[in-house]
Every structure is written in structure tokens, then in C-alpha cells.
Amino acid sequence: MSAIRNTVAIWKALFLREALSRFFLERGAWLWLIAEPIVHVAYLLVIYTVVRAHSIGGVDTAMWLLLGLQGFFLFRRTATQAMNALEANAALFTYRQVKPVDTVLVRGFLEAMLLAVVTLILLAGAGLLGHDVTPDRPLALLAAFIGLWLMGLGFALVASVASELVPELGRIQKIAMMPLYLVSGVVFPLAAVPQPYRDWLLYNPVAHGLEAARLAFTDHYHAVPELSTDYLYACALVSVFFGLALHRRFATRLVMQ
Amino acid sequence: MIVVDDVHKRYRTNHGPGDWVLRGVSFTIPARLSVGLIGHNGAGKSTLLRLIGGVDQPNRGRIERHCRVSWPMGFGGGLQGSLTGRQNAKFVCRIHGCDANLAERLEAVQRFAEIGKAFDEPVRTYSSGMKARLQFALSLAFEFDVYISDEVTSAGDAAFRKKAAAAFQDLTERASIIMVSHGEGTLKQFCTAGIWLNDGRATWFDRIDDALAAYKASRES
Numbered sequence: 433m434s435a436i437r438n439t440v441a442i443w444k445a446l447f448l449r450e451a452l453s454r455f456f457l458e459r460g461a462w463l464w465l466i467a468e469p470i471v472h473v474a475y476l477l478v479i480y481t482v483v484r485a486h487s488i489g490g491v492d493t494a495m496w497l498l499l500g501l502q503g504f505f506l507f508r509r510t511a512t513q514a515m516n517a518l519e520a521n522a523a524l525f526t527y528r529q530v531k532p533v534d535t536v537l538v539r540g541f542l543e544a545m546l547l548a549v550v551t552l553i554l555l556a557g558a559g560l561l562g563h564d565v566t567p568d569r570p571l572a573l574l575a576a577f578i579g580l581w582l583m584g585l586g587f588a589l590v591a592s593v594a595s596e597l598v599p600e601l602g603r604i605q606k607i608a609m610m611p612l613y614l615v616s617g618v619v620f621p622l623a624a625v626p627q628p629y630r631d632w633l634l635y636n637p638v639a640h641g642l643e644a645a646r647l648a649f650t651d652h653y654h655a656v657p658e659l660s661t662d663y664l665y666a667c668a669l670v671s672v673f674f675g676l677a678l679h680r681r682f683a684t685r686l687v688m689q
Numbered sequence: 690m691i692v693v694d695d696v697h698k699r700y701r702t703n704h705g706p707g708d709w710v711l712r713g714v715s716f717t718i719p720a721r722l723s724v725g726l727i728g729h730n731g732a733g734k735s736t737l738l739r740l741i742g743g744v745d746q747p748n749r750g751r752i753e754r755h756c757r758v759s760w761p762m763g764f765g766g767g768l769q770g771s772l773t774g775r776q777n778a779k780f781v782c783r784i785h786g787c788d789a790n791l792a793e794r795l796e797a798v799q800r801f802a803e804i805g806k807a808f809d810e811p812v813r814t815y816s817s818g819m820k821a822r823l824q825f826a827l828s829l830a831f832e833f834d835v836y837i838s839d840e841v842t843s844a845g846d847a848a849f850r851k852k853a854a855a856a857f858q859d860l861t862e863r864a865s866i867i868m869v870s871h872g873e874g875t876l877k878q879f880c881t882a883g884i885w886l887n888d889g890r891a892t893w894f895d896r897i898d899d900a901l902a903a904y905k906a907s908r909e910s
């Protein structure tokens with residue numbers, strides 16, 4: 433029991449510390465944390481709704497974009513923030529009870545909390561502007577977002593160990609992250625991509641997560657027919673367990689100098 | 690009791706693994722015995738302390754700690770520059786499971802460190818002496834069976850050194866110390882036994898005077 437209590441104490445301490453440095457390290461850091469995704473969504477919204485179309489796949493463009501962007505950010509910010517946890521917290525390994533895996537998990541959790549707050553603010557704003565912001569199937573929406581978060585966490589767990597053991601891999605991972613924004617169907621509907629190319633894009637589990645979130649939000653959304661939440665969860669859980677196994681296997685290597 | 694068994698250690702460098710710093714170090718430190726580590730610069734004293742403190746891992750061999758061992762105090766690690774002294778102190782209290790009496794501990798740390806208002810300024814604005822004060826105060830706030838000190842008594846100004854020495858003297862009544870110091874007087878004051886590190890190997894001496902004598906003899910020859 434005391435081992436669990438210790439771990440919880442360490443997670444709590446790490447969480448408070450990470451939150452503190454995330455919110456208050458720079459002047460107005462907390463403001464930008466919230467403002468950045470809001471501006472991002474608003475900017476694309478103006479372009480899409482004014483220039484392009486009022487509905488995509490049979491649903492409100494605003495909500496379609498908002499869910500896609502927030503879902504994608506949930507994955508990407510969890511992945512990149514948690515992946516860099518080892519480097520950022522190297523000084524803490526002076527205290528031997530702090531394990532590398534703790535810092536990755538805590539950062540991932542903090543990112544999920546932040547994104548949840550930002551998403552709620554965005555939904556409230558959209559609601560005030562007259563959009564319909566009540567999801568048709570709230571639990572399915574939650575499941576899709578949790579799947580995306582787990583995918584990000586799994587990626588971070590694997591990548592944090594990999595880039596520590598082989599520093600070159602860290603760079604390759606950063607390059608691989610860049611086009612993901614485009615091929616995940618954040619800003620264009622994947623259902624509009626013809627076969628066989630759509631099948632290629634759908635090897636990306638993040639794309640499944642985004643489509644699942646949109647379908648959960650509006651029942652009559654024309655999602656890609658190949659959509660599979662099972663695939664998302666399979667990828668996410670496999671990578672989480674693989675990542676945890678890597679952390680277990682290389683626990684001593686990660687703190688060695 | 691701390692058991693160090695056949696410990697080998699080398700560091701990774703940019704061109705593959707470096708030379709062995711420690712090759713086959715074995716000794717057992719009984720409970721309640723204070724030990725001084727002696728050796729020339731680069732002999733592996735700090736490396737051995739970090740291994741005993743569990744901050745780093747040996748490449749071969751094992752280290753068993755059958756008691757509560759502090760983190761190695763006295764080098765720059767363990768403090769995050771962007772956070773204030775108070776925030777750093779809170780973090781250390783929390784990971785040691787001292788949530789309940791956090792305020793008391795913080796007060797004790799603040800009182801001992803004597804860094805005034807700087808306690809609420811980011812650690813990166815501290816001088817090295819102030820950092821040493823904070824670290825020393827932090828490690829004193831917790832009850833360990835063994836304290837690991839890397840030249841901590843030589844940090845800070847004369848007044849602080851005196852205070853640190855007095856605090857160390859108090860410590861030796863209830864706990865033991867494993868220390869590295871280049872001050873012969875400090876070693877003799879606090880340590881009973883000595884370990885002489887030379888050429889990657891360790892030699893145990895039951896009396897610190899013998900260890901110092903062996904070290905001096907090796908330098909003269």
C-alpha cells in the first residue's frame with residue numbers, strides 16, 4: 433500500500449510543479465495556453481464559413497472543425513509535451529524516487545486537463561454564437577477523445593525512450609509529426625478522398641479518432657465508411673503497453689549518464 | 690547498512706563508452722558509521738556518491754541500501770532554475786510524503802537557509818553559495834539514516850560553514866554521513882572510517898587517519 437501512496441505523492445508533486453511552470457513561467461503564459469487554440473480555431477472558421485461552405489458531411493462546419501482541431505491537438509500536444517518530459521525533468525532524477533515514466537505520465541495527464549478546459553471554453557463560445565453544441569452521444573464522444581489521448585500518451589511513452597536511446601530518432605519523430613495535421617483529416621473530410629488512397633490514410637489511427645468524435649457529436653454525419661474505433665483503441669493500447677514495457681526495460685538506462 | 694558489490698562504472702561519451710572510472714569497487718558500510726571518501730581529482734569520488742545515492746546506476750555490480758539514504762547534497766542538481774526556492778522546497782517535501790506538515794518544514798528550511806527574500810525568487814537568480822544553503826537546508830529537513838555530502842561543508846561563507854559544521858555534528862548523533870571533502874580537518878572531525886579511491890579501486894580503512902596517510906603516501910611516491 434505504501435508503494436502506491438508514494439507513487440501518488442510523487443505524481444501529485446510533479447503535477448503541481450508542471451502545472452505551475454506551464455501556467456506562470458512566462459508573462460501571461462496561461463492566457464496564451466488558452467488563446468492559442470481559440471485563435472487557431474477562429475481563424476480557420478472564418479476562412480471556412482465565409483469562403484467555403486456552411487456544412488461539411490451534413491454537419492455544421494464550425495462544430496466539424498472545432499472537434500477535429502481539438503481532437504488533433506489532444507493527440508499532438510500530449511505526444512510532444514510528454515515526449516519531452518525526460519529532458520525537461522532531468523534535474524529531478526536526483527531524487528531517486530522520481531522515475532522517468534512518472535514525468536511522462538504526469539505531463540500527459542496535465543495536457544489532457546488543459547485541453548478539456550480549452551474545449552469547454554470553445555464549446556461555450558460556440559453555443560453563445562448560436563451553434564448547436566449538445567452532442568448526440570456524449571459517451572461515444574468522450575470515448576473517441578480518450579482514445580486520441582491514449583494514442584498520444586502511447587506515442588510519447590515509446591518516443592521518450594526511443595529518443596533517449598537513439599537521439600537521431602527524436603528528430604525523425606518531429607519530422608513525422610508535421611504532415612500528420614494534413615493527413616489526419618483535420619481540415620478536409622477524409623470521406624471525400626477517393627479509394628484506394630483513403631485506405632492508405634486510414635492506417636493512421638488519429639484519423640479514426642477524429643471521425644469517431646464527429647460521428648458521436650452528430651448522428652447523421654457522413655463519416656468515412658471504414659471508421660473503426662476498435663482500430664484506434666487497439667493502436668492506442670498496444671503503444672501504451674509497449675511504451676510502459678520499454679520504460680520498465682530501460683529504467684536504469686534512462687537515468688544513467 | 691549499505692552494500693556495494695563489485696561496482697563498475699563508466700560514462701558514455703560522444704565517441705563511445707569512456708574509460709572505466711570505477712572497476713570492481715566492493716565494500717560494506719555498517720549502520721551508524723561515518724565514512725570519508727578520499728582520492729585525487731577525478732578518482733571517482735563523486736561518481737561513487739551518486740551511485741550510492743541512487744541518482745546514477747552502475748554498469749556492472751550492485752548496490753543495496755538497507756536504510757534511508759539521502760540524495761547526494763552539495764552539487765547543483767535537484768533544483769529547477771525557473772521555480773522559486775519555496776516552490777522547489779515544496780516539491781521536495783511532497784515527493785518525500787510530507788504533505789501534512791508542509792508549512793512547518795518550509796519554515797524550517799527557510800530558517801536554516803537564511804537567504805531572506807530570495808526564498809521567493811527563482812533559483813536561477815541565486816549565487817552558488819545561496820544554492821548550497823538552500824540544498825543543505827532542504828536535506829536537513831528530512832530524517833535519513835545516512836546523509837551523503839559532496840563537499841557541502843565547504844560551500845558558502847565562513848558563517849554558513851560554521852553553521853553547517855554544527856548541524857553536521859548534531860546529525861552524527863542520530864545518523865551517519867558519507868562524505869567527500871578535500872579538507873583534512875573536516876574529514877577527521879566527522880568520519881571514523883575512510884575509503885581511499887585510486888585507479889578505479891577502493892581500499893577500506895577502519896580509521897580515517899590511515900586512509901589519509903595512504904593517500905598522502907601515494908601522492909609523494
